[in-house]
Amino acid sequence: MILRTPAAAAVLLGGLLAAVAAAGPHAVPIRAAPASPLPDVAVSDRTAKALGVAAGDLVEIAPTAAGPWRRVRIAQVYRPLLYPTEVADRDADIRLHLPDLQALTGTGDAADSIVIRLRRGGEAPAAQVAADVTAMGLGLRAYTSADLARRNSASFEVVARFHRAIGAIAVLAGSVFLVTIMTLRGEEMRREVGTMRLVGLGGRTVAAAVLTIAAAVAGAGSAAGVGLAYVLSFLINGYYRRVFDTNLVFSRVTWGLIADAAALSMVLGLAAGGLTAWRLLRRRPLDQLGR
Amino acid sequence: MRAPAFLALRTLGRNPIRTVLVLLGLAVTGALLLDMTMLAHGLETSLGGVLSRVGFAVRVVPKGTLPFVPGAMIPDGDGLAAAIAAQPGVTAAVPVVGTNIFVARRGRRTPAFVFAVPAGGTGAYGLLEGRDLPPAAGSGAGGRLPAVVVNPNMVRLDGVRIGDTLVLAAGPSRGLAPVAAPRTFRVTGVADFYIDLATQRSMAIATADLRALEGRPSGAASLILVRLGDPSRAGALTRWIGARDPRVDALSIADFLGRLQTRLTYFNQFSLVLGSLSVAVSFLLITAIVALSVSERLGEIAMLRAIGFTRARIAALVVLEGSALGVASLPGTFALGLVIAGYLDTILRGAPGLPVDLHFFVLTPGAAARTVALVLGTGTVAGVYPAAVASRTPVAATLHAEVLS
Numbered sequence: 001m002i003l004r005t006p007a008a009a010a011v012l013l014g015g016l017l018a019a020v021a022a023a024g025p026h027a028v029p030i031r032a033a034p035a036s037p038l039p040d041v042a043v044s045d046r047t048a049k050a051l052g053v054a055a056g057d058l059v060e061i062a063p064t065a066a067g068p069w070r071r072v073r074i075a076q077v078y079r080p081l082l083y084p085t086e087v088a089d090r091d092a093d094i095r096l097h098l099p100d101l102q103a104l105t106g107t108g109d110a111a112d113s114i115v116i117r118l119r120r121g122g123e124a125p126a127a128q129v130a131a132d133v134t135a136m137g138l139g140l141r142a143y144t145s146a147d148l149a150r151r152n153s154a155s156f157e158v159v160a161r162f163h164r165a166i167g168a169i170a171v172l173a174g175s176v177f178l179v180t181i182m183t184l185r186g187e188e189m190r191r192e193v194g195t196m197r198l199v200g201l202g203g204r205t206v207a208a209a210v211l212t213i214a215a216a217v218a219g220a221g222s223a224a225g226v227g228l229a230y231v232l233s234f235l236i237n238g239y240y241r242r243v244f245d246t247n248l249v250f251s252r253v254t255w256g257l258i259a260d261a262a263a264l265s266m267v268l269g270l271a272a273g274g275l276t277a278w279r280l281l282r283r284r285p286l287d288q289l290g291r
Numbered sequence: 292m293r294a295p296a297f298l299a300l301r302t303l304g305r306n307p308i309r310t311v312l313v314l315l316g317l318a319v320t321g322a323l324l325l326d327m328t329m330l331a332h333g334l335e336t337s338l339g340g341v342l343s344r345v346g347f348a349v350r351v352v353p354k355g356t357l358p359f360v361p362g363a364m365i366p367d368g369d370g371l372a373a374a375i376a377a378q379p380g381v382t383a384a385v386p387v388v389g390t391n392i393f394v395a396r397r398g399r400r401t402p403a404f405v406f407a408v409p410a411g412g413t414g415a416y417g418l419l420e421g422r423d424l425p426p427a428a429g430s431g432a433g434g435r436l437p438a439v440v441v442n443p444n445m446v447r448l449d450g451v452r453i454g455d456t457l458v459l460a461a462g463p464s465r466g467l468a469p470v471a472a473p474r475t476f477r478v479t480g481v482a483d484f485y486i487d488l489a490t491q492r493s494m495a496i497a498t499a500d501l502r503a504l505e506g507r508p509s510g511a512a513s514l515i516l517v518r519l520g521d522p523s524r525a526g527a528l529t530r531w532i533g534a535r536d537p538r539v540d541a542l543s544i545a546d547f548l549g550r551l552q553t554r555l556t557y558f559n560q561f562s563l564v565l566g567s568l569s570v571a572v573s574f575l576l577i578t579a580i581v582a583l584s585v586s587e588r589l590g591e592i593a594m595l596r597a598i599g600f601t602r603a604r605i606a607a608l609v610v611l612e613g614s615a616l617g618v619a620s621l622p623g624t625f626a627l628g629l630v631i632a633g634y635l636d637t638i639l640r641g642a643p644g645l646p647v648d649l650h651f652f653v654l655t656p657g658a659a660a661r662t663v664a665l666v667l668g669t670g671t672v673a674g675v676y677p678a679a680v681a682s683r684t685p686v687a688a689t690l691h692a693e694v695l696s
Contacts (some may be wrong), residue, residue, distance in 0.1 A: 105362070156642045159642075166407050169319065169322075169323055184579075187309070187587075
């Protein structure tokens with residue numbers, strides 16, 4: 001779909017065009033204009049901004065760059081509730097009444113899809129209605145909302161798996177970091193541990209001290225990490241909401257996530273501390289003092 | 292510089308467990324960095340590779356669209372293709388019609404993508420076995436069945452063989468296709484259609500046969516594929532086509548990939564964020580390790596200063612330690628990075644509607660060079676702070692403290 005302003009100076013290419021019988025629940029009107037004899041269209045706020053048009057303006061639209069061009073009036077500028085897959089889409093988003101679109105494209109009474117709302121409390125379940133429509137032999141295939149959600153969520157499932165895999169790699173990197181830091185800390189404590197043991201402290205006391213240090217490092221690291229996560233999340237949301245001009249939440253730090261990260265950090269920290277304590281205690285005190 | 296380099300390497304080798312742990316950590320973060328640099332342009336590079344393999348330097352599409360957008364056609368595609376073919380340096384201009392049709396087989400109709408070309412031998416698909424479409428338009432002449440070339444998916448999924456007959460129909464059911472009757476075709480070959488989905492059924496027939504099947508008027512095309520003797524002339528040709536017909540876009544491979552860029556924003560932004568975090572973690576790791584190493588060796592550093600090492604040489608010694616850690620982590624970075632990239636690529640390629648030849652993670656010389664530069668740069672910069680601390684070490688006081696301890 002091609003759209004141009006009256007002066008034909010701006011041509012927005014590759015427009016996405018939807019035909020609706022009325023403003024649906026997924027459109028939040030921003031501004032509306034009084035009625036007019038020209039066909040009315042609704043334009044998304046991003047499209048209106050890109051074209052520099054507002055409610056009440058006249059624009060021309062055509063199914064292809066070759067025409068035929070039809071003058072229409074922008075009756076409403078609305079903010080669509082975008083799906084995450086649509087936020088990067090820069091195509092124009094225009095909605096027409098179905099007969100106007102059919103007349104423009106010359107497709108008679110053809111429609112891409114038909115949405116069926118069942119009577120609340122009706123006898124036939126959605127799956128049965130869908131099966132009946134498919135079995136009518138009209139060349140149609142009917143899906144329930146659940147079927148469609150399942151089909152359309154496949155991409156999100158893949159992305160979720162991808163994010164989990166990336167998360168696992170990040171945890172691996174963090175674990176190695178923690179073990180390295182604890183090993184270095186243990187090396188630094190070598191003389192202190194040697195002295196502690198020479199003055200009579202037992203191996204358990206020394207191990208407990210090392211584990212306490214490890215837990216403190218892990219706890220402090222977790223607290224700092226949570227703070228950093230909040231800051232990064234704030235920056236990421238602020239940046240991408242502005243870039244994509246949307247209210248979508250791109251990053252969210254939840255209590256469950258914090259609990260998981262803190263628990264994992266503590267377990268890894270204690271494991272690293274245990275390893276360090278074992279390495280410290282297997283050497284003789286005099287060796288640790290360099291004697 | 293040889294003395295600081297020697298000392299830097301000796302220092303790293305002095306505590307092998309510590310160095311191995313650091314290198315392991317750097318290998319993991321470096322692997323993530325490599326993967327993100329591969330992801331940043333992977334899909335674009337992969338698609339560019341496939342398009343280059345096909346061999347057409349320019350694609351002409353209806354204005355504002357990408358190839359085979361439903362309903363988008365070039366009104367006088369045949370005429371425009373003939374005009375393009377007459378331009379200097381153009382070796383072929385093939386008008387293509389792409390649409391969905393149905394294959395009637397064993398009582399049911401299966402949707403398939405049909406790729407209609409004027410005649411065989413265009414190179415728009417790669418023949419794997421059998422014969423291509425006949426060179427003359429309208430392959431059903433002389434009472435013979437018209438020819439169809441199918442993709443390997445139809446062989447694998449439907450058991451179609453060369454010599455079989457296929458009934459093709461414009462509509463999904465008998466009741467809804469009164470305008471154009473189904474027609475029977477003879478399978479003459481199997482071909483690679485280059486950008487097929489994992490289970491997509493694709494086939495090629497002559498444009499005249501498709502028009503007869505669908506009852507559509509002649510002349511319009513979904514896409515024009517243009518092959519050039521010298522691909523560097525693509526820019527001049529696209530400008531000429533744009534000036535001749537404002538209803539179309541003529542796209543070189545670079546233009547085509549540029550148009551796809553907006554749809555790949557997610558991966559670019561994701562790789563930027565995660566790549567930056569990898570660099571930051573590597574920086575912290577190297578800084579922490581080198582700083583701790585320096586704090587342990589203050590007496591040794593003061594001794595070096597006392598025997599004549601200048602502050603600059605001490606700083607160079609410590610910075611070199613950071614750089615050496617970066618260099619030493621590179622083999623692990625690439626080994627681990629490629630393994631992880633393969634795994635992540637497998638996950639992402641599980642997404643529905645993705646052509647089988649496309650990959651998200653592609654190792655290019657550019658991606659490798661960027662990773663090496665970032666790892667070495669991070670290692671070097673991470674050594675700057677510890678280097679500053681080391682170079683400012685007071686010689687007499689440190690040696691005195693060392694003797695007392």
